[in-house]
Amino acid sequence: MLKFLRGVILTLGVLLVPGAQAASVLFLNPGTPVEAFWVSYSQFMQAAAHDLGMDLRIQYSDRVSENIIKQAREALQGPHRPDYLVFVNEQYVAPEVLRLAKGSGVKLFMVNNALTPDQMKLIGPRADKYPDLLGSLVPNDEEGGYLMLKELIRLHGPVAPGQSIDLLAFSGLKITPSAQFREKGMRRALAEHPEVRLRQLVYGGWTRQRAYEQARLLFKRYPQTSLVWSANDEMAFGVMQAYVEAGGVPGQGALFGAINNSPAALQALLDKRLSVLLGGHFTLGGWALVQLHDYDEGVDISQYGGRDRQIPLLQLIDRTQARRLLAMGDAQGFGVDFHKLSAKGRPATYRYPFSLQTLMH
Incomplete structure (x- = not known):
């Protein structure tokens, strides 16, 4: 599938060798551009995309479920489709996004809120029906x-x-x-x-x-x-x-x-x-990009703890950690080397080390 190079690559400063194609990712951010959590979430994703050489676009839905559906429809059925669509099952929109994605050729990945047990019952066996849904990452x-x-x-x-x-x-x-x-x-x-x-x-x-x-x-x-x-x-x-x-x-x-x-x-x-x-759960989008980067490189992410996963990111933050996290927010790329987290070329025993501790090093 043709990979569209977005203008955002230039703003993220990704250097592309001639003829190389960056995997294009669209993240449907369910929050607003002034909400501190979702802004830091987007910034962490942008740091990951820059590091991994991916073309990331972000659209905010301002916590209106109809906006998410509209943005998903444009992305999945319009002329400029991304390679990957990352989204949140905010206000139970996931089944409709899955329906819109059928036949689009776009790979899907859910973060923060995945399918609920009731939704899974209604949808049935996912692997047959929605082969393009690659997985999900949710916090505890x-x-x-x-x-x-x-x-x-x-x-x-x-x-x-x-x-x-x-x-x-x-x-x-x-x-x-x-x-x-x-x-x-x-x-x-x-x-x-x-x-x-x-x-x-x-x-x-x-x-x-x-x-x-x-x-x-x-x-x-x-x-x-x-x-x-x-x-x-x-x-x-x-x-x-x-x-x-x-x-x-x-x-x-x-x-x-x-x-x-x-x-x-x-x-x-x-x-x-x-x-x-x-x-700690503001990092989920960045961790998802690590997995999508690997998938794009031909890695079977399910072998390394990928696919559907809950990560114990939510943990009590003490005052020492609070000072560390404040300083990290000012650091270039949050001080994380996303390439080092990749499973590419790793032994079968490797597991994605997505945690607040990884961030705090």
Whole structure:
């Protein structure tokens, strides 16, 4: 298949030898161009593409599922098809993207949210029906939600018999698998701690403003709140703003936990406004490009731990790691040599070392 060389190659500074063709990749980013998590996600992918000599284009859907479908249709059925389409099963769009891809010749790869068990039942045996779906990489969202609440409870400390700890929880979108898994993990931790009372769980839609509006009401309703669990950093910041306006001091009166290692979240951890932070999953798109690069080079990625894989990227970040991650964000290409992670020419025992530790070297 003809590989289209996009203008973005020039902006990424990829040097091509005459006659060489760069594998073209389109990433349908479900977030917005001003959302810290999805911006850092894109930057990490661009660093990987530059390193690996791939032609990467990124389109944002602004969290509107119809936009994702429209962008997928143009990419998969239009005249300028990429070699690879990377996308997220945000708001359950995957089955429709798979349908649009049939017969397109474009290879697909899912990141962050893969097919849900219900979707897999409906779709049936994938290998026969969708041979162009190469695989998926997802984080340990359920464990992330669990670890966050467990650490918040540990930091709070024990309470006297008969006393309880009031908890508020802010989840993302009901129709996003990652939000569901994180919430499930939070409830697993809750079941282990009867002294913690979940006063209310609300869906902040991943946004600061929505969570702020919800928190203003909830802090009035539950003034004894001492733990706040947030499925991402943006919502945590909105809730913190409402808490400060109500006269509270984050990290003192109430302990806040969040997921995502945006610079603002890392700084909030260092300032002790955030007590618990998990992150590392902004790297998934970059790791996916390593696998697509290998596939393009004829490597059977399934032999090296590829295909469908959950990576334990979400882990508790301490303050030393927060400083390291802040410095890394300023480093050229995040300081990662993506070529070194390739499975090309490796023995059968090699496994892709995708982890936060790989990043922290």
